[in-house]
Amino acid sequence: MSAAAIMLVCSHCTELPTEVGEHVIYHWDDSEARLCGGTVPTVDRFLEAVGGYYGWSPDDLGPGVEYFWDEELALSACSWLGASGCESRVLVRPHVFSKHPVDTHELAHATRGGHGRPALRYPAFINEAFASRWGSSVIEINVPFLTWPEFLSTAELRAALEVNDATKLDYGLAFTWWVALETTYGPAQMADFILELDGATTADDVERATRRVFDISLAESAALAESLPEAAIDDPVCEFEGLPTFTWTGPPLVLEHSDAHCDDRDIVNMGPHRGSWMFALEFSDTWTPFYVTLTLPPGVEPFGQTIFLEGCAGELEFADRLPYVASVGAGGPSGTSRWPWHLRGRYVGHLVSFIDPDGAVVLPRVAFERVRDDADRPTQP
Structure with missing residues (x-):
């Protein structure tokens, strides 16, 4: 979208409230939503996590x-995209428009690797x-991408790169191809690849970049993608530092933020009417089964209170390791996972x-209790 088109669309943007973060200038419609105190800092942390993964300092993030x-x-x-969010550039500054309070896909477009800063030019693929690759299911409500077990032929990949x-x-x-390269060569070489692709x-052009950085052809890159199992990668929040962290030491682990x-x-x-609190959990290095119980204070209506977990393996995780999700039961103030979480x-x-x-954001109290036998299954109040 051109600068003129954005200014036409955004004729009343200056009327919106504004909060300035370290790397984001954030605007929202306060007639429709209340901005929570952690939203802008989380956008800043996300942008820093993307840059930090590839070894770029905050000074490299650009305007x-x-x-x-x-x-x-x-x-x-x-x-023009038929989408609920998009990213474009006005002069030197990337602009993101979204119906979501934190749109990680579009924010990734606005980073150095996503063609936003500086004005790098890459094929759409x-x-x-x-x-x-940088979409988050922990920051926002998303279904995590999985790699595809079948990939494009070399001719099909070349055609996709021309679109x-x-x-x-x-x-x-596209995600599968990127993950194949990143898991094979690591973030440092991917950072070189991002810069080598400028102007492609x-x-x-892309094949020249794969040969210079990885010493492989496009055909070999397609073979790498074809060899991947159906799997997931770590959520971007795994790169966040300073999350409140809870460690299981044997007794039931209780997660609570009153x-x-x-x-x-x-x-x-997580929308105009929902708020979330992010955290990290640490368990032993061996698979251990837990029953997970969610409880609300007396008098609180059970409606949409949920826990969501994603693993931080540091490597590809097979698709049968799906995200863990549990909600308070609609019939009462408590809910226990039907099956153990391993x-x-x-x-x-x-x-x-x-x-x-x-x-107020009334979050559920969550207890993780190790399963020893069927008699240990927690009972709902």
């Missing part, structure tokens, strides 16, 4: 992202590969609940 959380603006600005229209691409295949517009409020700097919007190592996740009119 701040203008982020507009406004459904009407997103529909207008992104109508690579733009979407990078942005899909200029992102709406005609399969993001899952054709499949031949008296949470939307204004708190650790509560992040957990090992480090996880990141969130608790989510609705934001009350006064800003």
